[in-house]
Amino acid sequence: MRQFRMAVAIDQQPHGFKPFSRSQRCKLQSYGHLDYNNFLDLNQTTFLAFQAENIHRSFSTPCLPVNGVEDLHPPHPRVEIVRGSGAPVHALVVEVAVAMASGIQPILLPSGLGGAYVFPNTNGNNIAVAKPVDEEPFAYNSPKEFKSNNHQMLVQPDLKRSIRIGETGIRELAAYLLDHGGFSGVPPTALVKFCHATFSESSSTVKLASLQRFVGHSFDAGELGPSLFSVDSVHKIGILDIRLMNLDRHAGNMLVMKQDNNSFVDSVATTDLVPIDHGFCLPEWLEDPYFEWLHWPQASVPFSESELDYISKLDPSKDADILRSEVPSLRESSIRVLIVCTVFLRQAAAAGLCLADIAQMMTRKFCGGEESQSELENICLKVKASINNENEEDKDDGVTKTNYGIGGISFGDMNKGEWELFVEIFDKFVIGVFEDKKCKN
Template sequence: MSSGVVLSSIQSEHVLSSHCMSGNPVPPPDESILIYLSVSGSVMPMRVLKCDSIESVKLRIQSYKGFVVKNQKLVCGGRELARSNSLVRDYGVTDGNVLHLVLRLSDLQVIKVKTTSGKQLTFNVERGRDVGYVKQQIAKKEKEFDDLDEQEVVCEGEPLEDQRLIDDVCRYNNNNNDAAIHLLVRKSSKVRARPVEKNFELDIVVSRLNDRENVRRQYDTSEENGRRGYEVDRGIIPRKPPGRDFSLEPIIVNPKIEFPSAIWDMVNATIDGLDVGLDPIRSMEGTGGAYFMQDSYGERFVSVFKPIDEEPMAVNNPRGLPLSSDGEGLKKGTRVGEGAFREVAAYILDHPESGRRSLFGGSKGFAGVPPTLMIKCLHYGFNHPEGVTNKIGSLQMFMENNGSCEDMGPGSFPLKEVHKISVLDIRMANADRHAGNILLGKDQDGQTVLIPIDHGYCLPESFEDCTFEWLYWPQAHQPYDSKTIDYIKSLDAEEDIALLKFHGWDIPVESARTLRISTMLLKKGVERGLTPFSIGSIMCRETLKKESIIGEIVQEAQDSTLPVTSEALFLETVSHIMDRRLDEIAELNC
């Protein structure tokens, strides 16, 4: 990371600018602006053109700072600059603005361990894991080190505490020319004391670094006035972990709700992991706080917890994003602190293919949204700048996966899997569907399945920021099959709104309107034989300056009705206008 730059004394040679470096002529004064890039507490000036694309700005950051474009997220004025082909001026970025750079780090780090007997071991470890986890992996591979209390892990001559995060080790010890962290593991000295009449016999057992021969030394010490006549380095005495106070309980606002067994299994497994002292592991990805919760063996993740107070631009956001000035989230039409409710809503409204989700059913949804519920959790491992308190947020089942759709070309994705994601996103007016939040998994037959996650920006209050990555995949140009069409025809927005209310979320009026209109569009679109691409394109803007077709439809309906018009009459007006626009599109596609 770069060091901080004092803004009041900026020298021209410190300003990142590709125009001067490349020998290009100096741009007109009204085109060139000076912005400030904030990353991990450091600020540096950067000169850009208003006509620069967001992609070109990210490429320049990659060129000068080494941060790969796909790992960058830029935020300005509380809004993510998400559209790569949009211009700096399109987002209203002006001279003197601060752009916050949020980096998505790789969760895996190569760890190379050398034992005292000369063996070398290699592990791929999540950067959010701690040294204690690495010691567990060493014990599984090497019987010589199966006693965790005897292990001592050293990096660059420095003994590492069990609680030390791998990310911290990477940050302070990694050689820039080597992608791996090199550790040495050896047996530590063990102190054993036993009473012999009024004296104590103290044994110190030390493992040599060159062989496995133990050297035994015996000391005889006396006890005087209740004090021992020696001092022991307590760093080498195995200590019982301190007591860990935590609590976790589902939030049930309606006593009639009965969660399916899959949710209770997830909750109980999460509690078991916390109960044995396995701390939550914060994800290195995303713009908010997300924590992987472990099972009681520490061998796998069982759930992901997202506290509402750690959402992007929330009060305890761990990524350094500024507080929202008006309560709006990173995406237009979303509210800070409501992301967890939307995560749960996506699961509740993901009805099974066999029929609408019952109040108590646990069947897998059509799109495969992982089981999700609201919980209240107390643990010191979360982000608590001002003292440990209970946190409310969404708990979602962790899904085993082979990476995300970013890691593979879309041509290999099954047609039905892409279509099921498209149905969910159109219906929920998802404002944040990208390849990174669609996981790649396998079903029982070994076939590829796509798993949609991260739905904190669905059901927005407007259609301004709807974005669907799958629009650019070839499967989006293929028509829906008969089973998918039957599923779409079975959808009922009014029943969905009632179901959300039953589960405790009285959905905002604006979001309810979004759900009604998007469901209407999806059903009318398939009636006319439109493809996912055609329907999805109606919901997404081509550019920031050009309104989406669905936005134009809503605006025309608003212009055609009085402010006091009932919601039913307004939706009827939307329906008539939508029919006309869809007929025009269907005719063009013929």
Template sequence: MQVALNVPAEESSLTFGDLELKNDLSAVRNYSLPLLIKNFMRISSSSERISVVIIGNTNQAYKTKQLVKDIIKGIKRGASPIPIHGGCGGVYSFRNSRGENIAIVKPTDEEPYASNNPKGFVGQSVVSVKRSVRVGETGYREVAAYLLDYNHFANVPLTALLNISFSFFSVNGEMTSNRTAEMKQVSKLASFQQFIPHGFDASDYGTKIFTVASVHRIGILDIRILNMDRHAGNFLFQKLDGDGGFGLVDLIPIDHGFCLPENLEHPKFEWVYWPQASVPFSEDELEYIKNLDPIKDSKMLRKELPMIREACLRVMVLCTNFLKEAAVFGLSLADIGEMMSRKLKSREEEPSELQLICIEARKMIAEKDVFFQEVDAEGNHLAGSSSGNMRPNEQLAGGTCFVKVMDMNEEGWELFLEKFQELLYPAFTNRKSSGNA
């Protein structure tokens, strides 16, 4: 690997979940891949049995390094991490030397249904609680959302991917800190997010206190990354006024592990029902959307997060293109969100307007004898196979997935995007007409 990838062996490591692989690959399972990590920075404290490797080299590496140093100082002063009991996965709050919460750490092998989940949600499933997101792969999605939040537009807190070796984690569902035997250092791949001090539970006061700008900015990000889990529970709220009342608040989005799915799934945009989402985009917001470049974004994510699956990038390209064209046409955030959301009729899901556009684009490609590669359950292409005769109605069988993006070769994908673009204007016109009716 040193010769092939031009990465010095001493600057890299091969990991699989909570294991650092040396000369034995027997632990690697067939439903996920080992991760070759280029270690950007290593910070350790041998006396406290903790070592942290910052993975990747983002523009915010200095801030990440400072936070890591602060949590190590906190551990030296006796401020041990605090397990967070809510939710289904393993989450830990790390503190500084003053005992203040400064970072949230989520080990990838403690996600729901992962091998070391501490809350009883352990399984062998390839796909996690959300379709098209595999167990153990939400951590890098958290980082991807942060990296895509250019200029801190949506206020995503600083997020990085770390390899943490520490004696305070769950192993086989049991906290190492609770063991009577000598504590053993455990290595974990984890997402690491800056803790943002926040105020009250806004559910007690309603959505009218949210600013239009904050709703729009988070909505724009959610559309780009096809967030399947945006609800009131993953917004943090900060007051904008200085008095003791409850004036307008700014929103800070967290928990992006269920974004960038491998297929064009059904998103969850709670903001689509809020009045702020129906307000037209501002000139600044339109300029921001105009400058988005999904091809450039894909290249950036491949470099920063080489473990990210190509299907996730295709979904991001598709959704970003949809957002850009819809904004130019004059649709509101609510319009765009509704077009991406499925409708329930007779207790059965029907494709969303966006999915119907994609289905039609696939049909147009099939009619031109553009062949599709078949993929197995792992998303791997099957050699010598094609499905050129596949029709959109075959994708609807079972109601599991309306639109897949990785069964197309590169030529088919490019042609699909062309046809998709051609179909947008009529769809937007129809949306405007139905909205004005």
């Protein structure tokens, strides 16, 4: 029987991404030393890969060939977890590793602006989607966009000014880590290194990529009317989008789960949605988010008791610590946006506002061809002004100008003391704002 020469490394680096080269004495866990009990519901192909005769049992199979060894042992496809943990993530990576060891190549998806690849298993069923960092939209190895001859990373302005090219993969992971208990249904996601896997025409033998469990679906939300979707499902996605300030929640990245039964029970919609593609969340400053669900009727339905309980238990400080620990390359300014949006959501829900009300307050207004700041941005400006000793006009109204001339309120310019004071004042200030809004309604 064919031997699988592939290691799956499940030990994560504690302090960011380190160089890919490894000492010959570095020990990675191979298939033979994984805890089988941590892997749930693996298909038969994956189970067979764990059998002793199929396993390359070396303790020290490196991700890259060690000098002097490459000539004796030709390179084999490998996948290694860089960031991400838990049984669902480990099981996903093992299934992808087995597929690669079986000679299966990733398939480029035709949709999207960057390189996104689907991995099928040996039975032909799709199991994962990989998005290499160097193939993001407008990145130098993107298979779908114009690339300059000098291979500069920023060959043209990126899609969202507050999210840098090459940093959407870490946001995919962040969304999964922040979806506590799978409340919103974000599929298992990890940041991984692929070695000797065939992606685009790039000559690179190592690819850093986000890897997400493929979700079997019948449609995306754009192919059906919103009346089919359950209130619960729309609310759970909306709560996540508010927390993360998602700039790109369109109908195409809400998948309609396959249903074996009727989608209506007693005239009530029961079809559930699964959120994917979170690369454009957690911007570095307050932006104009896009919520496809904003004007759906479900967004105007009050939160249920279970949803209010979930929101009330959200702890922005703990969430920030999770991101600093698990996604250390995510910038502090983005983490502070998460904290502001989570505090805003908690206080708004406690005051009785519905999902649509909260989203409207976060969205910028357009009138006569002019864009005006959102209510959330205006609140943040007032709070920033209250902790500044100088006149707000001398600080350009607290607006950070980017190289592209786009304005946005940033929290990255505050020192620790100023930031802690801002959060304290903001938390109290929004309570009054929401009370006034309730009185007017």
